[in-house]
Amino acid sequence: MDFQLNKFQSMTKNSMREFVRKEVMPVAQELDEKAEFPLDSYRKAADLGILDMTLPLEMGGSGADYLSFAIALEEFACGSAALANSIAMNEMVVHLLEIFGTEDQQKKYMAPLVNAQIIGAVALDNMDDAEAANQPLRAVADGNGYVVNGSMRYIANAPIADLVIFFAGTADGKILAFAVEKNLPGLALGKSIDMMGQRSLPVGGLIFNDVRIPLESRIGKDVDGLIIINACLNRMRIFTGAVAVGISQAAMEEAARYSQQRIQFKKTLASFEAIQNKIADMASGVEAARLLVYQAAALTDQKKKSDKQSSIAKVFASDLAVAAGREAVQIHGGYGYVKDYTVERLYRDALFTQIYNETNETQRFKIARRVFNEYK
Amino acid sequence: MNTNDELWPMSDQQRTLQQNAREFALKEIKPVAKNLDATSSFSEEIYQKMAAQGLLGITIPEQWGGVGADTQSYALVMEELSWGYASIADHCGLVELIASLLFELGTEEQKKRYLLPLLNAELKCAFALTEPDAGSDLASLSSLAQKVPDGYLLNGSKTFIHNGPVCDFALVLARCQTDGDRHRSMGIFIVDAYLPGFSRGKKEHKLGQRASQLSSLFFKDCLLSSDCLLGREGDGFKNMMIVLEKGRIAIAALALGIARAALEESLNCTKNREPAAIRDNTQTVQWQLADMATDIFAARAMIQHAARLKDSGIPATMHASMAKLFASEMAVKHTAAAVQIQGVAGYSKDALVERLYRDAKITQIYEGTSEVQHIIIARNLQRKEMMP
Numbered sequence: 088m089d090f091q092l093n094k095f096q097s098m099t100k101n102s103m104r105e106f107v108r109k110e111v112m113p114v115a116q117e118l119d120e121k122a123e124f125p126l127d128s129y130r131k132a133a134d135l136g137i138l139d140m141t142l143p144l145e146m147g148g149s150g151a152d153y154l155s156f157a158i159a160l161e162e163f164a165c166g167s168a169a170l171a172n173s174i175a176m177n178e179m180v181v182h183l184l185e186i187f188g189t190e191d192q193q194k195k196y197m198a199p200l201v202n203a204q205i206i207g208a209v210a211l212d213n214m215d216d217a218e219a220a221n222q223p224l225r226a227v228a229d230g231n232g233y234v235v236n237g238s239m240r241y242i243a244n245a246p247i248a249d250l251v252i253f254f255a256g257t258a259d260g261k262i263l264a265f266a267v268e269k270n271l272p273g274l275a276l277g278k279s280i281d282m283m284g285q286r287s288l289p290v291g292g293l294i295f296n297d298v299r300i301p302l303e304s305r306i307g308k309d310v311d312g313l314i315i316i317n318a319c320l321n322r323m324r325i326f327t328g329a330v331a332v333g334i335s336q337a338a339m340e341e342a343a344r345y346s347q348q349r350i351q352f353k354k355t356l357a358s359f360e361a362i363q364n365k366i367a368d369m370a371s372g373v374e375a376a377r378l379l380v381y382q383a384a385a386l387t388d389q390k391k392k393s394d395k396q397s398s399i400a401k402v403f404a405s406d407l408a409v410a411a412g413r414e415a416v417q418i419h420g421g422y423g424y425v426k427d428y429t430v431e432r433l434y435r436d437a438l439f440t441q442i443y444n445e446t447n448e449t450q451r452f453k454i455a456r457r458v459f460n461e462y463k
Numbered sequence: 464m465n466t467n468d469e470l471w472p473m474s475d476q477q478r479t480l481q482q483n484a485r486e487f488a489l490k491e492i493k494p495v496a497k498n499l500d501a502t503s504s505f506s507e508e509i510y511q512k513m514a515a516q517g518l519l520g521i522t523i524p525e526q527w528g529g530v531g532a533d534t535q536s537y538a539l540v541m542e543e544l545s546w547g548y549a550s551i552a553d554h555c556g557l558v559e560l561i562a563s564l565l566f567e568l569g570t571e572e573q574k575k576r577y578l579l580p581l582l583n584a585e586l587k588c589a590f591a592l593t594e595p596d597a598g599s600d601l602a603s604l605s606s607l608a609q610k611v612p613d614g615y616l617l618n619g620s621k622t623f624i625h626n627g628p629v630c631d632f633a634l635v636l637a638r639c640q641t642d643g644d645r646h647r648s649m650g651i652f653i654v655d656a657y658l659p660g661f662s663r664g665k666k667e668h669k670l671g672q673r674a675s676q677l678s679s680l681f682f683k684d685c686l687l688s689s690d691c692l693l694g695r696e697g698d699g700f701k702n703m704m705i706v707l708e709k710g711r712i713a714i715a716a717l718a719l720g721i722a723r724a725a726l727e728e729s730l731n732c733t734k735n736r737e738p739a740a741i742r743d744n745t746q747t748v749q750w751q752l753a754d755m756a757t758d759i760f761a762a763r764a765m766i767q768h769a770a771r772l773k774d775s776g777i778p779a780t781m782h783a784s785m786a787k788l789f790a791s792e793m794a795v796k797h798t799a800a801a802v803q804i805q806g807v808a809g810y811s812k813d814a815l816v817e818r819l820y821r822d823a824k825i826t827q828i829y830e831g832t833s834e835v836q837h838i839i840i841a842r843n844l845q846r847k848e849m850m851p
Contacts, residue, residue, distance in 0.1 A: 240807070241807040280807065280810075280811045281811060281812040281813070282810055282811055282812065283802075283810050283811070283812065283817045283820070283821065284810075290807070350596070351597075351598060351599050351600035351603070352599075352600045352603070353600075353603070359834075361834055361837065362834075409799065413795065413824070416670075416824060416828075417827060417828065417832070417833065417834075420598050420599065420828055420832060421593065421598060421622075421623045421828055421829065423828070424669055424670050424671070424824065424825050424828060425623075425667045425668060425669050425670070425677075426667075426668040426669065426670070427667075427668070431669075431670045434670065434824065435670070435821070438799065438802060438810065438820065439810055441803060442802070442803060442806055442807055442809070442810055443807060443810075446803065446806055447803070448745075448747050448803070451747075
């Protein structure tokens with residue numbers, strides 16, 4: 088077992104880290120205040136090559152594994168969890184098109200997606216059981232295509248997306264996957280959410296009202312839609328874990344620096360045992376969460392079953408992020424409660440990681456189910 | 464929701480005050496709380512109504528414009544107001560502390576000039592303790608009130624001062640001499656906001672309790688007459704500490720009110736939830752609800768116990784600290800759970816629990832951080848041989 092990053096991974100980590108500290112961190116507070124998608128930073132991130140990182144060389148990408156992407160994403164989340172989520176969502180669209188898209192779809196959408204000319208979203212509901220019958224979107228075959236009805240809520244990137252991948256159940260118990268442009272007649276945006284944190288991440292609903300979808304918009308025609316959904320969920324857990332590790336790392340850094348500067352009772356806060364304990368717990372948590380995320384990503388890259396590991400990584404990392412954000416504010420005292428300090432935002436941003444991309448309750452349910460199967 | 468009416472014998476006055484505060488929270492606070500949070504503003508109208516309804520100066524005798532009730536009543540009122548909106552309760556608490564100091568230490572003249580108009584809501588007050596470099600370590604503060612022939616010359620700055628942007632006067636803790644025992648060299652000064660040399664910083668943009676407006680206060684060669692001194696020179700720190708006990712009981716009750724609102728929201732949401740979102744009666748949620756209720760009950764018992772000690776004239780320092788530590792920690796924990804129970808909807812600004820989670824965090828910080836409470840409790844155990 089080798090815990091070293093390879094050359095590409097450590098180069099990626101360093102370049103992303105440098106970029107985030109130079110380009111993202113200085114504007115993160117402003118992005119939070121404005122609650123607008125940071126198109127400018129997103130385009131710069133595309134120039135850096137994060138959007139096509141996992142795309143094979145022959146398709147114009149860097150051919151990197153998902154572990155490398157998770158490493159890069161953690162660095163982005165350290166500066167802005169919201170931006171990291173938008174990037175991860177887009178990567179998922181790129182990945183799905185790479186594996187399940189037709190040649191026409193790849194030709195048409197891949198380059199604009201990775202160059203940040205268009206933005207992608209995947210509409211997946213937070214559901215405990217992704218059976219066809221439970222799919223909120225319903226597809227009915229109609230001539231040379233399908234008619235889709237239904238609505239979904241809380242989809243990251245939906246309000247700004249140009250291309251949407253979604254899943255629909257059919258009456259005969261199948262789940263079909265589609266990639267469509269958002270400007271289709273009958274496809275409308277639902278309510279956008281004004282969120283507590285990660286405010287520059289656009290999250291909103293999609294409403295399908297008799298949307299006619301041509302046959303050629305299907306992806307993964309020969310694959311059970313459930314398999315695609317499960318692949319998405321696995322990826323979402325891993326990237327949410329990576330985002331949570333990034334938030335935790337940022338909280339730890341802020342707390343560690345501040346506690347060495349702040350003097351009370353003629354000593355730095357860092358010289359108090361109670362503060363040292365908090366920092367040590369944060370650091371232990373960050374290391375553990377990061378390794379869990381790496382493990383889940385590595386298993387995914389090796390095409391091994393990784394859903395239990397990805398659920399564990401998501402739960403552990405997001406619980407840690409909430410605790411780390413809370414303790415970082417606590418260490419800052421009154422300063423941590425005002426918007427001039429980064430930890431105030433981290434406290435708000437962190438809570439989302441426990442909730443979205445399947446709640447931690449759902450993850451725990453799935454982990455337990457898996458463990459029960461293992462130990463009968 | 465039936466809370467604690469039958470849990471222990473309550474006096475008629477306690478019951479009436481609790482009822483009044485609850486009705487006030489329901490009718491006057493809850494309908495406007497969301498807007499106050501969004502606009503970061505405190506409504507003058509509510510302030511006037513609080514005075515008119517007898518929700519200011521709960522423990523101050525009636526002859527000075529107060530209610531003349533005990534600390535237990537005060538804690539009950541704080542819980543109810545905070546159940547409406549923590550920032551409003553925080554305002555009640557601020558007035559209570561200032562009024563307590565004026566009542567305990569003030570001369571007849573000072574009481575007439577400040578206490579009566581304060582409790583009639585004619586004046587707005589501020590409590591200026593914290594400095595940029597003196598937070599938990601309050602005794603290290605450096606604001607200086609230098610003795611001059613006609614009084615004092617005040618210089619220094621205070622930070623995160625509640626009501627800073629709007630106060631008419633502030634009670635300012637300042638050092639009277641730079642040498643000597645650092646705890647015994649301070650005085651409390653009544654500083655009028657219209658005095659030359661008094662200025663305010665920008666309004667702080669905060670995570671929560673956003674209707675409690677905060678700013679810095681600056682004093683530059685502010686000339687105070689001798690009758691601005693409240694209590695004795697040198698007793699300032701000691702006198703501040705006396706009201707902090709009451710303050711901690713109050714903040715514990717405020718945290719309790721937030722947690723109770725979170726529990727109530729969680730129950731409502733599990734009742735009214737649309738069938739598509741299934742998690743209504745799962746054990747995970749049941750456990751969360753049960754833990755919330757257990758902690759709320761425990762916090763209320765601790766708070767009322769500390770308040771009873773105080774009302775009986777028994778030192779309540781350790782018990783007030785334990786109540787504050789426990790109530791604030793559980794409020795943060797359970798407001799997070801309340802958001803989680805509602806999922807993404809709970810994370811939206813449309814949800815009350817979104818605000819509760821933000822409001823709760825400061826209860827672990829102000830009126831003595833959780834770390835300071837740990838130190839106080841341990842010190843009482845180790846040095847004063849107190850046992851819980």
